[in-house]
Amino acid sequence: MRNVAVLSHIADIDGVGAAALVRMRYRIPLNQIFLISHDRDEVLKAAQGLRRLGGKGLLVFITDLNPSADTMDVYESMVKEIKGRGGSVVWLDHHVWSKEAIRRIPGACGVAIFGENREMCATQIVHRFLELDSRFANEFADNVHYIDLFLPTKNKKYKRRAEEYKLGIDYYLMRGTHESQQNKLRRLAGAISSGRFTDPDLHRAALKFKALNSKRIALLLRNLVYLSPQIVLAFSKQVDSTDACHEMLEKTEADISILIKTDTGHCSIRSRKADTVPLARTLGGGGHPHASGFSVDVRRYNSFKTANGREKFLGAVKLKADKLGLL
Numbered sequence: 114m115r116n117v118a119v120l121s122h123i124a125d126i127d128g129v130g131a132a133a134l135v136r137m138r139y140r141i142p143l144n145q146i147f148l149i150s151h152d153r154d155e156v157l158k159a160a161q162g163l164r165r166l167g168g169k170g171l172l173v174f175i176t177d178l179n180p181s182a183d184t185m186d187v188y189e190s191m192v193k194e195i196k197g198r199g200g201s202v203v204w205l206d207h208h209v210w211s212k213e214a215i216r217r218i219p220g221a222c223g224v225a226i227f228g229e230n231r232e233m234c235a236t237q238i239v240h241r242f243l244e245l246d247s248r249f250a251n252e253f254a255d256n257v258h259y260i261d262l263f264l265p266t267k268n269k270k271y272k273r274r275a276e277e278y279k280l281g282i283d284y285y286l287m288r289g290t291h292e293s294q295q296n297k298l299r300r301l302a303g304a305i306s307s308g309r310f311t312d313p314d315l316h317r318a319a320l321k322f323k324a325l326n327s328k329r330i331a332l333l334l335r336n337l338v339y340l341s342p343q344i345v346l347a348f349s350k351q352v353d354s355t356d357a358c359h360e361m362l363e364k365t366e367a368d369i370s371i372l373i374k375t376d377t378g379h380c381s382i383r384s385r386k387a388d389t390v391p392l393a394r395t396l397g398g399g400g401h402p403h404a405s406g407f408s409v410d411v412r413r414y415n416s417f418k419t420a421n422g423r424e425k426f427l428g429a430v431k432l433k434a435d436k437l438g439l440l
């Protein structure tokens with residue numbers, strides 16, 4: 114059988130689940146799953162990892178990831194290198210791609226599916242593409258559909274799993290090195306690829322994070338910053354960004370909420386009405402119209418510890434938001 118690897122998004126169950134389904138289909142070793150964020154450093158590390166797998170004819174799935182201005186060149190050379198060695202890239206994504214990304218990358222892929230998709234998350238695209246049709250795979254893909262597209266459901270099992278995935282993965286990503294985080298999530302992908310919805314370690318992680326998350330959200334709601342009546346921001350560390358952004362919109366009249374993680378520099382944008390992709394993109398990121406994000410180097414803003422550091426950051430975001438007519 115062909116040597117197969119998968120590169121997927123580390124941040125949530127859609128990314129981890131998509132990788133798990135590739136493993137379910139091809140039975141690949143866990144260390145041939147690369148789980149990364151949109152950070153250039155991590156994309157570079159994954160490119161090295163793929164290179165080490167070497168060999169001719171490598172089949173690489175890239176799932177739930179999109180190239181940003183920051184990572185475009187790394188992805189472009191990765192795809193071309195794999196193709197140059199007789200391999201092939203199957204890129205299965207559901208995020209908005211920039212014109213430049215579309216011009217530079219899909220042409221070198223064997224298959225590329227991308228663009229805002231209101232029907233399917235990445236896990237579902239992989240599920241469909243690989244023709245996985247077991248009872249477990251069908252239920253798992255359906256569960257992730259509700260989670261990743263933020264759809265309300267009355268299914269109690271779906272809700273319980275959604276919470277466990279979200280809080281457990283957050284907890285994993287709060288501590289340790291990229292390597293150790295990746296290994297924890299590879300184990301979760303391993304469990305899912307063997308037909309289990311979760312594993313005991315994720316369950317424990319979710320329980321540990323639950324109380325802390327509520328406390329942090331209560332705290333950040335008392336310290337909101339407004340760029341305009343339309344845009345509200347908050348700084349925090351160790352919090353679930355989706356929960357935090359949701360609460361910020363619930364508790365205010367704003368249409369757009371932005372959460373800045375002061376430890377990692379990961380920033381999440383959520384909105385009710387406005388398209389947030391152009392804003393995320395001018396800040397070096399991307400995503401979906403109502404759920405996007407970007408990353409900043411926290412050292413540039415003194416880790417947001419000083420008023421000066423925060424002002425500098427807020428000024429930069431405000432300028433971009435103003436140019437886009439979002440204020």
Ligand SMILES: [Mn+2]
Nearest residue numbers: 127177235261
């Ligand atoms: Mn996704």
